[in-house]
Amino acid sequence: MGNTIAVRIYDFLKAYPPFSLLPEDQLMAVSGGVVVQYRQPGETIFSQGEHPEAHIYVVREGAVHLLREENGTQILIDTCDEGDLFGIRPLLAEEPYAFTAVSQEESLIYAIPIASFTPLLEEFPKVAYYLATHFAAGAHQRFAKAYHGRLFLDQDHHFDNKFQLVEVQGIEQCKVPVTCQSGTLIRDAAREMSIQEVGSIIIVDEDHHPVGIVTDKDLRKHVATGKVTPEVPVDAIMSSPVRCIQPQLTVADVQMEMVQRRIHHLVITQDGTDQSPAIGVITEHDLLVVQGNNPAVLIREIKRAQTPQALVRIRERAEELLRKYIYQEVAIGFISSVITEVNDVLMARVIALCEQEMIREGQGPAPVRYCWLALGSEGRGEQLLRTDQDNCLVFEDVPTDDYPRVKEYFLALATKINTYLEACGFAYCPAEMMGRNPDWCLSLSQWKDQFTRWMTSPTPEAVMFSTIFFDYRSLYGWQALADELTEHIFNQLDHHELFLILLAKDAVQTAPPLTFFRNFVVERSGEHKDAFDIKSRAMLPLADAARLLVLQAKVGHTNNTIERFEKMAEREPANRELYEEAARAYEVFMRYRTLQGLKNQDSGRFFNPAELTKMERLHLRNSFQPINELQNLIITRFQLARIL
Amino acid sequence: MRWKFWQTEKSAVPAWWQTYQRELAMFSYAPETALGELRFVVLDTETNGLNPRNAALLSIGAITVKDWSIHVAEQYATRLEPPHSLDPEAIKIHGILPGPSSGQVDSESALAALVSLVGTAIIVGHHVRFDLAVINRELRRLTGGTLRNPTLDTIDLARRLKGNTPYSNPGDYTLDKLAEEYQLRPADRHTAPGDAFLTGLLLLKLLRRLEDRGVKTYRDLMR
Incomplete structure (x- = not known):
């Protein structure tokens, strides 16, 4: 009859990593040695500083809090629920436990003898890798390069990164044969x-x-x-x-x-x-x-499109492409460069069509050279799903007498552009951060003044605008205007140290949540919420940090958050690992947001943790860690402790 | 020959039974022993009838509970070679068909393994008197003796927790009802090892609650 109780334990464990990575016979052997512990609410399973016992633990039922004692207070490190592994320190190092584990509810815990597990680490490097990356004492080496940015670690991947645009697409629609x-x-x-x-x-x-x-x-x-x-x-x-x-x-x-x-x-x-x-x-x-859905074909079709309606249809196909890339776990850097390219070409085509329409309507060609700038996520080249438009227009300086007429022309052009972009699925910015807004359709000198004002008197509003406008990228027109603006900003930064400090303060304002627990987001305070805002809680803190760091380092022409971290990693070898981790965490968030957005047909910004699989929760949770470390680095570097 | 006759007589008592008796004779828990230090073996059997005088053992499941934990490695589960005719109702419930099949052992091997797992532990079961009656009938046949371990019934423990209710409905103390009341997830019900495991979990929950009410030692538990 064998050990049917072990089979039951096996059936449970096999659903959770790293046990899911073990072959059946090995996991059966591990299951046969499990000790099922019954713990009461408030009962301590092990204590910080205690020498590790001979087991690692998995929550079968109930909940366990991991707490760290610092200066007499207990800080919540993590909450573990069904399927969570904890107390694996003895596997990794011969050191005392770094925190205390306390059962929060009546809990059943599977204690797995280390003696049965250690040999498996050598035999199955994937298991060792999983443990090292998810539980290593330091935050570093959390993600090994081989798996970076992947959400579906529990699946095997075969594809090679050296692909051509089309080659990675799977063929899904194999028809039922006649x-x-x-x-x-x-x-x-x-x-x-x-x-x-x-x-x-x-x-x-x-x-x-x-x-x-x-x-x-x-x-x-x-x-x-x-x-x-x-x-x-x-x-x-x-x-x-x-x-x-x-x-x-x-x-x-x-x-x-x-x-x-x-x-x-x-x-x-x-x-x-x-x-x-x-x-x-x-x-x-x-x-x-x-x-027909490959990017090169899409781009060619966009360039030939004669009406915004045609552009809408092409953009829908780009979404299909995006879906395939996301599910096939193509590198986010590649996906965003493809989609950004599609978006850029589409926007340029919209603008060109609008220019023609201005001429047809008798308003003539542009009176002076101008440049259309994308802002926010599109400015950073990170817009995978179509979200709100954020854009502005900068035109050459003109004599004061001509100014009203020239501005009127560009406002009319910008209004057309915004309208057509809306028709292509890029919703209007609710805060009117668009070229058609007279405040954001300015001459070069006016823009220089505007940026100087933001830097000189950094009110909270100015800081907020900075976080959007500083990520501008020239999309269409005369790029020299954008370059001149960038040069101006870097010159001004030297005189406005306070601005960077306030930007830094803003960048550390939002801490990521602690973890996910069952269907909730757990805050550092222990509070539970049932919705997670991946944009403001995970992505913006990273994007803000990256912007701040490149501004301080005066690295121009790099808008993309991932690229910004990569550039910073080159410049500061001492923080290389942290920056690389931050870049990978950002990839994970981008990928996950896109996935949710495609699933729910929205911006992917908000979701309920209940929609996540265990694996996805773990993966997201682990990606929060670099945010904390980055925020600590910023607090030290900008000496924020004094003003926070 | 006289000498040979004596040996045959002596070897009629199997070695595993002698070991069991020797160990049990030399061991007993001190009255002050804390609950967490006691060793329990939780067992369950499946039989082909409800009369312990003639019900045949079909399967046995037993598991060790100590240190407030269930030790999966210290378990025993087996099916026994069934007698030739079986009550069709019992087959419906347990899914054990008559006739020998793979993985089945004879009664003596099964009981030898069970007894060596039990050793000096406290025997626990749900309505354990029935299981013990069937097991002891078989043991008496094979060895001339019966299990002499201290014994606990999870039904009695559950009753103790309920306090002195003047009237209690026996239906409230079935394993299914208690599993529901103590929020245990039954799985593999009606297999001996599945029920032994479930009873083990129930034992842990009952012991913790009894401990909260002042049942701290072996003496308190067995009073």
Whole structure:
């Protein structure tokens, strides 16, 4: 009968990492040695400073708080619920426990003997890697490069990063194949093909294994010419054997096979040979359709589009592309550069169409050179989903007399641009941070003055504007205007030290939450909330920190948060690891926000922790850590302790 | 020969039983022993009838509880070779079909393993008198003796917690009802090891509650 209780424990553990990464027999052996502990509310499982025991722990039922004692007060470090692993210090180092574990409710804890687990660390590096990255005492090396930014660590990944744009896309829509049995008359097979409106039919044996294929071309070549009568079995004209391919295939696989064999149809079978049932068919035409969604094609179509309506449709297809990239875990850096490129080209096309419309309406071409600037997330090149527009316009200085007329022209142009962008799915900014707002449609000198004012008298409002406007990026027009503005800002920074300090203060204002517990977000105070705002609680603190650091270091032309951290990592080797971790954490947040947004058809900003899987919660939770460390670094560097 | 006759007579008592008896004779818990230091073996059996005089053992599950924990490694679970005819109702409940099949052992091997796991522990079960009656009937047949360990019934412990209620409905003390009352998740119900595990969890919860009410030692527990 074996140890059926161990089987029950195995069934539970196998759902949670790192146990999910172990083979069945190994995990069964571990399960057989488990000690099931029953703990009362308030009972201490182990204490900070105590020498580790011989077990690591998993919560089976109930809840456990991990607390650190500092100067006589207890600080909540983490809350563990069903499936959470804790107290793994003895696995990693021969040191006393760094915190105290207290059962919060009546809890059942699985205590796993270290002796049964240690050998597995060597045998299964993935397990060791998981533990090292998720629980290492220091925050560093939390993410090893091999897995960086990935949300689905529990799945295996096969794809190579060195891909071309299209090649990574999987082919999802393998149609149910139209088939007929060997021995079917040509006439009946042809009738079936026309009823199903397909250009090919797969001939299968009694096990549904493919034995041949007949296409329109075969019918033309053999039957229409009168060489073969339609009253004989299809076997007479079918191509045999058929080329088969596995279900998990990419465009690259299919293309390669078709080019090498000079064929236009591939049959998808369960194991990729003709000795298993046919489950789909893929044609050269299917391939073209998939390729139609590649970025290069989209960009070409955007450039040719004549109406905003056409642009809307193309943008929808870009969203499909985004979905595929996100689910296939393509690197976020790559995804955002592709989507930013699509957005940029689309916006440039919108502006060009608006310029033409101005001419058609008799308002003429632009009176002087100007530059359209994207702000906020689009300015940082991080806008994956279409969120609110944030933009402004800067034009060349003109004599005072001409100013009203010139400004009027650009306001009219900007109004058109904002309207068309809205039609393309980029909602209006509720705070009117758009080119059509007279405050944000200014000449170069006026913009210089504006930025100087923000720096000279940094009111809370000025700091708020700075966080949006300092991430500007030239999208269309004469870029020298934007460059001159940047130069001006860096010159001014030297004289306005207080501005950076206030920006720093702003950057450390919002701390990330502590963790997720069941369906709640747990704050540092222990408070529980049921909604998580990933933008303001996780992404903005990182984006703010990155902006502050590059402003202080005067690194220009780098707007993207991830790139900003990478640049800072080069400049400050001492903080390299932290900056790299911050960049990866930002990737995780971007990916997750996009995923949620695609799922819920919204900006992805707010979500309920209940929508997350255990693995996703762990992953997000671990990505909060660099934010804290970064904020501590900023507090020290800008000596904020005095003013906070 | 006389000598040989004597040996045959002596070996009729199996070695595992002699070991058990020797260990038990030399051991007893001091009355002040704290609950957490006691060793319990929680057991459950499945039989083909409700009369302990003739019900046959179909399966046994037993698990060790000590230090406020269930020790999964210190367990014993087996199916026994069934007799040839079985009550169809019992088959419906337990899913154990007549006739030998893989993983089944004979009665003596099963009881030898069970007794060596039990050793000097306190035997615990839900309505344990029935299980012990069947087990002891078999033991008497095989060894001439019966289990002499201190014994606790989780039904009695649950009753003690309820206090002196003048009237109590026996239906309130089924394992299912108590599992529900103490928020235990029953799984694998109606298999011996599954029920032994569930009873083990129930024991832990009952002991903690009794401890809160002043039941701190072996003496308090067995009074």
